[in-house]
Amino acid sequence: MAVLPLLTVPDARLGQVSEPVVDFDADLRRFAADLEETRLAGPAAVGIAAPQVGRFQRLIIIDVPPKKGGATHGHLVLVNPEIVHWEGWEMGREGCLSVPDYTGNVIRATRLRLQAQTLDGTARELEMEGFEARVAQHEIDHLDGLLFVDRVVSRRTDLFRRKVYRSRGRPAGSDGH
Amino acid sequence: MLTLVGEDRPGIVAAVTRALYDAGCNLGEASMIRLGGNFTIMLMVNGGQPGARLEEALAPVAADLGLRCHIDPIPGALDRHPVPNIQVRVMGADRAGIVAEVTEVLAATGFNILELDSSVCGEPGRPLYIMNILGCSGEALEVLDEAMAGLRARGVSIDIAPIETMIG
Numbered sequence: 001m002a003v004l005p006l007l008t009v010p011d012a013r014l015g016q017v018s019e020p021v022v023d024f025d026a027d028l029r030r031f032a033a034d035l036e037e038t039r040l041a042g043p044a045a046v047g048i049a050a051p052q053v054g055r056f057q058r059l060i061i062i063d064v065p066p067k068k069g070g071a072t073h074g075h076l077v078l079v080n081p082e083i084v085h086w087e088g089w090e091m092g093r094e095g096c097l098s099v100p101d102y103t104g105n106v107i108r109a110t111r112l113r114l115q116a117q118t119l120d121g122t123a124r125e126l127e128m129e130g131f132e133a134r135v136a137q138h139e140i141d142h143l144d145g146l147l148f149v150d151r152v153v154s155r156r157t158d159l160f161r162r163k164v165y166r167s168r169g170r171p172a173g174s175d176g177h
Numbered sequence: 178m179l180t181l182v183g184e185d186r187p188g189i190v191a192a193v194t195r196a197l198y199d200a201g202c203n204l205g206e207a208s209m210i211r212l213g214g215n216f217t218i219m220l221m222v223n224g225g226q227p228g229a230r231l232e233e234a235l236a237p238v239a240a241d242l243g244l245r246c247h248i249d250p251i252p253g254a255l256d257r258h259p260v261p262n263i264q265v266r267v268m269g270a271d272r273a274g275i276v277a278e279v280t281e282v283l284a285a286t287g288f289n290i291l292e293l294d295s296s297v298c299g300e301p302g303r304p305l306y307i308m309n310i311l312g313c314s315g316e317a318l319e320v321l322d323e324a325m326a327g328l329r330a331r332g333v334s335i336d337i338a339p340i341e342t343m344i345g
Contacts, residue, residue: 042344043344044344045345046343046344046345048345060209062345072187092263092343093341093342093343094342094343094344094345095342095343095345096344096345099345101257101258103258103260105343130339131343134343135343135345138343138345139345156342
């Protein structure tokens with residue numbers, strides 16, 4: 001196991017769209033273990049995505065202990081995650097291992113249903129809400145080359161922009177409104 | 178720390194920052210916002226210029242745009258930003274003393290204000306004061322909440338909420 005070097009802004013590679021995982025092999029499992037070690041080495045991160053360490057594959061790790069906001073799934077490695085349903089929205093403050101020393105307010109959906117695979121390729125479907133749903137959206141954004149700073153509404157107030165952010169490969173308004 | 182205030186109009190930021198750039202300055206953290214019809218700028222500026230030279234460089238722009246300018250030499254370095262963990266929203270009929278009363282209570286608990294913005298809105302004759310505070314507190318939410326009981330009893334709406342910052 002190894003702590004991998006993190007890409008940080010303004011590294012252009014953070015804007016790269018990651019490829020789906022095809023091979024569910026030992027190398028992938030080794031990488032997932034390294035990614036987890038990298039997450040734990042940093043400042044209290046509840047999630048990390050493969051492209052943050054320069055591996056442009058659709059794999060994320062989320063770890064929201066059940067005590068935070070009720071029913072959560074705890075530690076999750078999600079491969080090829082896809083959000084298939086969004087509901088509601090909420091403002092919340094986010095920071096990122098790839099954007100040191102900056103936090104800002106971002107609007108995220110409050111309830112999600114997502115499909116993903118486990119490290120051995122098994123398909124699974126999960127429902128998430130609140131803080132855990134926020135983490136999933138933040139990490140999946142990384143797979144699409146997006147950082148939370150691309151979505152920061154305002155550091156100052158609760159106000160939000162009327163127009164939903166539109167980005168590469170993701171339709172505007174895809175948050176289910 | 179450079180402070181500039183003047184009647185709001187388009188082009189202030191562009192003219193000021195151009196003049197600073199041309200004077201060899203590097204800009205740091207800034208707060209620029211319209212307050213009651215005025216445009217206000219507080220800006221960290223770094224550049225080999227002593228204050229007097231900076232004032233000189235800005236004089237034509239300030240005269241042109243009707244800006245009042247103030248410069249305080251201060252030490253500055255890359256700052257580690259404390260992350261706020263508490264948000265306090267205050268709303269009440271506008272009257273003198275609300276800010277002092279609320280912030281005194283917060284200060285007594287050791288609350289450190291990182292940001293405070295406020296608006297006076299509502300209808301003429303019935304102005305409403307709305308204030309939003311972000312800050313750091315080592316106290317439990319209940320302690321802060323209880324500390325506000327007296328103010329609440331006097332008709333000020335005070336909402337205290339934790340800010341959970343997601344790092345991912």
